[in-house]
Amino acid sequence: MLARVATFAIDGVDPRQVWVEVDIRPGLPAFTIVGLGDAAVRESRDRIRSAILNSGFEFPQSRITANLAPAFLRKVGPGFDAALALGVLAASGQVSAQALHSYAVFGELSLSGELRDSPGALAVAEGAHVAGLPKLIVPRERAREAALVEGLAVAGVRTLREAAEVLAGSPVPELPPAKEPAHSRSTRPDLADVRGHATPLLALQIAAAGGHNLLLEGPPGTGKTMLARRLPSILPAMTRAEAIEVTRIHSVTGMHAGGLIPERPFRAPHHTISPAGMVGGGSPPRAGEATLANHGVLFLDELSEFQRPTLEALRQPLEDGCVTIVRGQAALVFPTRFMLVAATNPCPCGFAGVEDRCSCGEADLRRHRRRLSGPLLDRMDLLVNVGRPAERELRAGPVIDSPRAQERVAEARGLQRARLVGAVATCNGEMDAREVRRYVRLDDRAEAALARAYAVGALSARGRHRVLRVARTIADLNGGARVAQEHVLTALSLRQRGQTDAALAA
Amino acid sequence: MTSTERACDDCLARPWLLARLASHLDPVRGRVEELLALGGEELIEAVGGEHRDRVRRELDRFDPRDARAQLKAAGLHAVCRCDGSYPDRLQALARPPAVLHVGGDVQRFLELVDDDPVAIVGARRASNYGAEVARALGRGLGAAGVTVVSGMALGVDAASHAGALAAGAATVAVLPAGAERPYPAAKRALHRQIQAAGAAISELPPGTDVRRWMFPARNRLIAALTAMTVVVEASEKSGSLVTARVAGGLGRPIGAVPGRVTSPLAAGPNRLLASGAHVVRGPQDVLDQLFGAGVRTATPVDRPRLEPGLRDLLGAIADGTDTTAALQRAGLNPGEGLAALAELELGGYVRREQGGRFSVLP
Numbered sequence: 001m002l003a004r005v006a007t008f009a010i011d012g013v014d015p016r017q018v019w020v021e022v023d024i025r026p027g028l029p030a031f032t033i034v035g036l037g038d039a040a041v042r043e044s045r046d047r048i049r050s051a052i053l054n055s056g057f058e059f060p061q062s063r064i065t066a067n068l069a070p071a072f073l074r075k076v077g078p079g080f081d082a083a084l085a086l087g088v089l090a091a092s093g094q095v096s097a098q099a100l101h102s103y104a105v106f107g108e109l110s111l112s113g114e115l116r117d118s119p120g121a122l123a124v125a126e127g128a129h130v131a132g133l134p135k136l137i138v139p140r141e142r143a144r145e146a147a148l149v150e151g152l153a154v155a156g157v158r159t160l161r162e163a164a165e166v167l168a169g170s171p172v173p174e175l176p177p178a179k180e181p182a183h184s185r186s187t188r189p190d191l192a193d194v195r196g197h198a199t200p201l202l203a204l205q206i207a208a209a210g211g212h213n214l215l216l217e218g219p220p221g222t223g224k225t226m227l228a229r230r231l232p233s234i235l236p237a238m239t240r241a242e243a244i245e246v247t248r249i250h251s252v253t254g255m256h257a258g259g260l261i262p263e264r265p266f267r268a269p270h271h272t273i274s275p276a277g278m279v280g281g282g283s284p285p286r287a288g289e290a291t292l293a294n295h296g297v298l299f300l301d302e303l304s305e306f307q308r309p310t311l312e313a314l315r316q317p318l319e320d321g322c323v324t325i326v327r328g329q330a331a332l333v334f335p336t337r338f339m340l341v342a343a344t345n346p347c348p349c350g351f352a353g354v355e356d357r358c359s360c361g362e363a364d365l366r367r368h369r370r371r372l373s374g375p376l377l378d379r380m381d382l383l384v385n386v387g388r389p390a391e392r393e394l395r396a397g398p399v400i401d402s403p404r405a406q407e408r409v410a411e412a413r414g415l416q417r418a419r420l421v422g423a424v425a426t427c428n429g430e431m432d433a434r435e436v437r438r439y440v441r442l443d444d445r446a447e448a449a450l451a452r453a454y455a456v457g458a459l460s461a462r463g464r465h466r467v468l469r470v471a472r473t474i475a476d477l478n479g480g481a482r483v484a485q486e487h488v489l490t491a492l493s494l495r496q497r498g499q500t501d502a503a504l505a506a
Numbered sequence: 507m508t509s510t511e512r513a514c515d516d517c518l519a520r521p522w523l524l525a526r527l528a529s530h531l532d533p534v535r536g537r538v539e540e541l542l543a544l545g546g547e548e549l550i551e552a553v554g555g556e557h558r559d560r561v562r563r564e565l566d567r568f569d570p571r572d573a574r575a576q577l578k579a580a581g582l583h584a585v586c587r588c589d590g591s592y593p594d595r596l597q598a599l600a601r602p603p604a605v606l607h608v609g610g611d612v613q614r615f616l617e618l619v620d621d622d623p624v625a626i627v628g629a630r631r632a633s634n635y636g637a638e639v640a641r642a643l644g645r646g647l648g649a650a651g652v653t654v655v656s657g658m659a660l661g662v663d664a665a666s667h668a669g670a671l672a673a674g675a676a677t678v679a680v681l682p683a684g685a686e687r688p689y690p691a692a693k694r695a696l697h698r699q700i701q702a703a704g705a706a707i708s709e710l711p712p713g714t715d716v717r718r719w720m721f722p723a724r725n726r727l728i729a730a731l732t733a734m735t736v737v738v739e740a741s742e743k744s745g746s747l748v749t750a751r752v753a754g755g756l757g758r759p760i761g762a763v764p765g766r767v768t769s770p771l772a773a774g775p776n777r778l779l780a781s782g783a784h785v786v787r788g789p790q791d792v793l794d795q796l797f798g799a800g801v802r803t804a805t806p807v808d809r810p811r812l813e814p815g816l817r818d819l820l821g822a823i824a825d826g827t828d829t830t831a832a833l834q835r836a837g838l839n840p841g842e843g844l845a846a847l848a849e850l851e852l853g854g855y856v857r858r859e860q861g862g863r864f865s866v867l868p
Contacts, residue, residue, distance in 0.1 A: 198840040199830065362631060362660065366692075385863075387830055452852050474841075489845035492852070 003090035003097045006104045007083035008127040009075050010120045012280075012325075012332035013252045013287055015127025019069045020080065022087035027063035033084070035068030037075045038284075044078060047109050048085045055113035055160045060092040074330065076284045078108035079118045082137065085109055085160055086167070099167045104128035107139040113160040115139040119254035122247055125149040137163050143175050144259045145251055148244055178259050189230045192401035196389025200227050201399050203384035203494055208234045208405075209412035210473030211429035213318075213340040213379050215303070218386030220350040224343035227386065228299045231341060232266045233402040235297070236413045242295045245335065249294055253287055265296030267338075271305040275313040280334045285325045290317045293338035303342040304371045311376045314340075318379045339429070340379065344372060381429060381466050382494045412476035428473045436465055440472045445485035453492055467491045512612065513605045515570040517586035520546065520604035521711045522568055526561060527553055528710075531719045538719045539726050539752065543600035573711060580686040580712030583612040593619045598756045599730050603709035609685045609697075610705035618676055618704060622796050623653040625728045625753070627746040628662025628738035629771055634859050636739035636771060637665040639763055642868040643736065644669025644677070646789025646804045652796070653678060655732050657724060658693055658700065662738045662746075667700055676704035680728050682720035684712045722748045729753035734796055736761040736786050740774025747774050750783070759795055761786040788868065812853070819846050820855055824866045832864075 003022045008015040031045045052059045066084055068075050083105040090097040106124040107115040121142030126149055128136045135153045138146045143156020155172045157163045166172060194201065200216065204227060207214040216224040238246065243260050250256035250265070269278065269289045280288035290298060300306060317323045317336035325332045348368050351358045360368070416427050419439055425431045431439065442450065450467065453459050459467065468483075470491035475483045523546055524531075530553040534541060544552060546565070554561050577584055585592060586605045593616065596602040608615050626643050628636060640662040644654050648670035656663040658679040670677035679700045681689055685708035688697035700706050709727060710720065725745050729735055729752035737760070740746040750760050761784040765772020779785060784795050789804035796802075812820065815836065822832035833843035847864060850856045856864040 196830075199833075199844065202840040202844070385829075387828060390831060449849075449852070453848075456852055456854070458852060478841075486842070486845040489848040490841055492848035493844035 001091050001093065001097075003087045003100065005083045005087045005090070005100055006128070006131065006133055007080055007106055008104065008124040009073060010077075010079070010123050010252055011073070011330070012285060012334055013123065013249045013291065014333075015120075015123045015130075016073055017127060017131050018073065018075065018080070019067075020083040020087045021067040021069060022084070022091040023065045023067075024060050024088075024091045025063045025065070029061045029063070031064045031066070033066045033068070035066075035071050035075065036073065037068055037080070038077070040078045041068070041075055041080060044081045044084060044109075047078070047081055047111060048088065050111040051081070051109040051113040051160055052085055052088060054111060055164075057089060057094050057160075057164075058092070060088065064088060064091075074284065077118075078116075079106055079120065079124075081109035082107035082115055082160070082163065086137075086163060089164060095164045095167045099169075102133065103135045103137055103167070104131070104133045105137045105163070107137070107142075109160060115157055115159060115163065117141040117257060119257075120248075120252040121146045122148060122244070122251045125152055125154065126244075126248065128152060137166065140173070140176055141257050142251075144178060145247060145257065147175055148247065148260055188233060189226075190233055190402040191230050191405055192398040194223065194227065194230065194398060195396065196393030196399070197223060197227065197386065198399050200384050200386050201405075203382050204231055205234065205400075205405050205409060205477065206470065206473050206494070207231070207339070207341070207382055208236070209409045209428075209477050210381075210416070210470065211339055211427035212381035212470060212473065213429070214342075214382045214384065215377070215380045216341070216343040216384055216386050217346050218343075219388065220345060222386045222388050224386045225301055228297075228301070228341050228343060229266065229268075230402065231297055231299075231339075232264050234405040234409050235264050235339075236406070236410045238262075238264055238295055246295050249287060249291060249335075253292065255292070265293055266299065267293040267296065268299040268301060271300070271302050273306070273310055275307075275309045278310050279313045279317055279323045279336070280325050280332075281327070283327055285327050285330070285332050287334050288323075290314065290323060290336040290338060291334040294335045296338055298338040298340050300340070300342040303344040303376075304348075304368055308371070314376060318376070340376075342376075342380070346385075378462070381470050384494060408477060411479075412473065415476045415479075416473075428469050428476070431469055431472075433465060436468050436472075440468045440483060441481075442468075442471075442483045442488065443485070446471070446483050446488045449485045449488045449492075453488075458492070459495070463495060467495055470494060512589045513584035513586035514588050517588060517604040518570045518573045518584070519565065519568050521607070521709060522573060523549065523561075523565060524709070525711050525714045526564065528714060528717050528720075530554060530557070532717050534719070538722050539600075542723055542726075545601070576712050577607065580684065581609070582686055582712050583608045585612055585616065591616045591620075593731060595619070595732070596727070596730050599726065602730075603727065605711075606707050606709060607685045607711060608705050608707050610701040610703075612705075614676065615678065615705035615707065618653045618678060619655070619731055621653060622733040623655045623678065623731060624792055624796070625655045625732040625735040625749060626662065626666035626738060627656055627725070627728060627735065627740075627749045629740050629744055629746065629774075630659050630661040630663075631771075632661035632665070632739045633769070633771055634857070634865055636662055636763075636765075638857065638865065639868050640665035640738045641669035641672070643738070643763075643786070643789055643792070644671075645673045647792060648673030648675025648677065650789060650793055650802055650804050651675070652793070653704070655680065655728055657681070657728060658689070658696060658706070660690060660692070664693055664696055666738075667696060671696075671699050671703060678704050678731070679706045680724050680731065681706055681708045682724045683710055683714045683716040684708060685710075686712045689716055721745050725749040726752045729758065730756060732758065734759045734761060734792065736763070736792060737775045737778055737783075738763045739765060739771040741770050742773045742777070744774050747778075750778055759784060761792060761795060763787070812850075812855070816846055816850060819843075820850060820866065823850075823856055823864050829864050 005020040009018045089095045108118045121138045122145045125146035129149045140156040147154045155166045247261045279290045321337040347360045348364045471483045471487045474487040644666035654670040654677045688694045725748040729749045735753040762775035762778040793802045819836040822835040
């Protein structure tokens with residue numbers, strides 16, 4: 001007898017529908033699985049056999065052939081166990097093959113017949129919904145996450161026996177209680193912890209409001225990392241679609257189980273990271289830090305210490321908002337829409353510009369500058385210097401706290417969203433040349449200030465562009481419909497030191 | 507007569523000999539100027555060591571046609587001391603260079619150094635302040651029609667050339683080794699601009715590699731070529747002090763830019779000032795020294811007028827407080843402060859430095 005069960009393979013971070021077909025014929029007892037499965041899929045025969053027997057079912061003493069279709073797609077991991085086991089049970093008439101038709105099944109089995117926690121349930125649930133399957137069986141740990149997909153009946157089961165009972169018509173078990181979020185509002189880093197740093201704090205708000213990439217430069221120990229870590233606390237809240245995408249990615253990589261991830265991700269990989277670790281790769285290809293930071297912040301501390309290839313690898317992700325990884329016959333696309341925040345010392349010893357304290361040689365300085373003057377720096381809209389706060393400032397109260405800053409940021413984002421209706425960009429930082437021309441309107445004095453900056457050689461054509469985008473955000477933060485002179489000047493002050501400045505430095 | 511032929515056969519043998527003995531001159535302790543004052547035979551005797559005879563034989567076989575071919579290949583021109591328009595000032599040296607190798611227009615070079623050129627020299631690892639002062643001196647003197655001569659080294663030298671070029675003036679770089687190759691290599695673009703507007707010269711033939719002794723040797727030429735030498739920043743052991751010493755020995759006026767007494771980079775100029783050098787606060791001081799007080803005036807830099815708020819901020823930055831403190835003193839919030847700093851920067855009053863500090867431009 002033949003049975004068919006729907007399940008999903010996870011290709012990168014996206015679901016691909018897979019049909020599990022199980023055929024049982026008279027003959028010498030044998031169990032073969034075909035359909036381009038990896039080692040974990042081949043080993044699943046033994047797990048399924050024990051799980052079926054230990055759940056009190058009978059394992060058919062006949063010739064069993066299971067096929068994972070389509071056959072061209074490489075299937076990876078133990079997530080097909082439950083679908084295969086239910087296929088065997090349906091083909092041998094122990095569960096209703098008819099009832100199984102409206103279900104997608106996903107999960108790994110243990111020998112005792114338990115459904116083990118399997119990463120990627122949200123991706124599977126989205127796949128099931130798109131494929132028009134009304135119901136889904138997943139391990140209980142993953143039920144809450146899968147239930148985020150609206151219009152899908154999710155059964156979170158503990159064992160194979162429970163899954164069979166659900167198919168037989170027993171009531172679906174209740175969702176497990178929601179987990180406490182990792183850190184609540186009161187414990188997460190807040191801008192109120194910062195003393196002094198009025199200018200960097202302003203830059204942080206501009207970056208958050210416009211989705212601009214930000215470079216923090218300053219001597220060691222002045223608080224660059226501390227500032228960057230507080231950026232997520234003022235970023236605008238994610239939309240539900242964004243949050244689901246983030247949750248899916250983090251679920252697939254096995255870094256998250258439970259409900260919706262409400263906060264934008266903040267990823268801070270160590271500088272020893274490889275290019276594959278940064279943008280994704282390996283076999284099978286896994287998502288890299290750039291994808292884990294999707295819709296959030298990718299923070300590169302000690303930017304000049306990263307290997308050059310790792311930084312170069314970030315070019316496409318920054319430019320396109322996604323990265324294409326080609327391995328063997330498969331090309332995978334990972335989303336990478338993140339905000340890049342980097343911190344660096346101004347020179348190897350860190351004290352350039354601090355009266356006479358820099359002890360770097362000329363060659364060290366040149367090497368440091370070369371490291372930094374890559375294509376990556378070209379994508380930095382804002383450069384802010386983080387100096388040592390004065391003693392007086394350390395004793396004073398905070399400049400601003402996160403809830404207040406987030407409110408300002410959210411308002412500015414609201415203005416942008418209203419303005420950018422119909423555009424590809426969703427915030428000022430994403431505007432391309434044509435969108436800048438279309439959406440950034442300057443008043444006369446602002447126009448004059450920009451023209452002057454261009455004339456004295458302080459700006460390149462590209463730099464002028466960046467200044468316009470940032471000026472637009474500053475105007476949004478101040479509620480201005482038009483970009484005024486002071487907005488342009490502030491943006492100029494936060495600009496990246498370009499090649500023109502380097503040339504002036506002789 | 508083409509300009510490459512302004513060097514006679516006898517004179518061309520001298521640069522060849524210097525290049526041939528280049529590796530012998532490095533280990534010599536003491537002053538290289540004294541060695542370079544020796545005649546050919548004495549020089550071979552002094553530094554030739556066991557290679558003396560071989561060098562003598564090679565010198566006998568020296569063919570000036572080879573030297574001319576090399577000059578041509580390198581795109582350089584030569585002028586020797588037998589030529590009537592050889593720079594007069596160089597004759598003050600005990601033994602002036604037999605041949606000057608010139609990258610750029612020879613005639614223009616000779617006219618430039620026939621006027622009253624000024625040497626601006628100083629530390630390679632100059633502070634931002636030093637580089638700005640050098641640039642401003644170069645710009646001011648260039649605008650007043652005075653040719654700036656320097657060594658194209660990193661720091662003060664390059665900044666003074668750049669300043670002169672920025673004023674649209676010609677400038678002369680005296681290079682340690684071959685005039686056709688930029689030294690340091692990082693100053694390739696500057697080397698090109700200098701040759702286009704003025705000249706890059708050397709006493710050594712094209713293709714010579716740089717050696718340590720060539721720097722003090724080059725410095726003596728800078729001093730001898732110019733009517734006045736100005737040291738901007740220099741540590742106690744700086745080669746710029748060689749330039750100043752030679753200039754002093756030739757009886758040319760020396761100027762120095764005063765610096766903070768605690769800064770090692772100010773030690774050189776401050777010592778020169780203590781021993782009687784002229785105080786140089788800007789181009790005007792140099793012009794006054796060269797042509798008499800008030801005879802020629804430097805044109806002030808054209809800058810927009812400042813509002814009172816910006817003037818306060820500029821004052822605070824000039825006092826040396828760091829930028830955050832300066833903004834606070836001027837009573838500006840971060841947003842206004844950033845805008846005000848950009849305004850000052852665009853107006854050419856301040857410059858953004860590494861580390862986010864701002865310094866006031868001279």
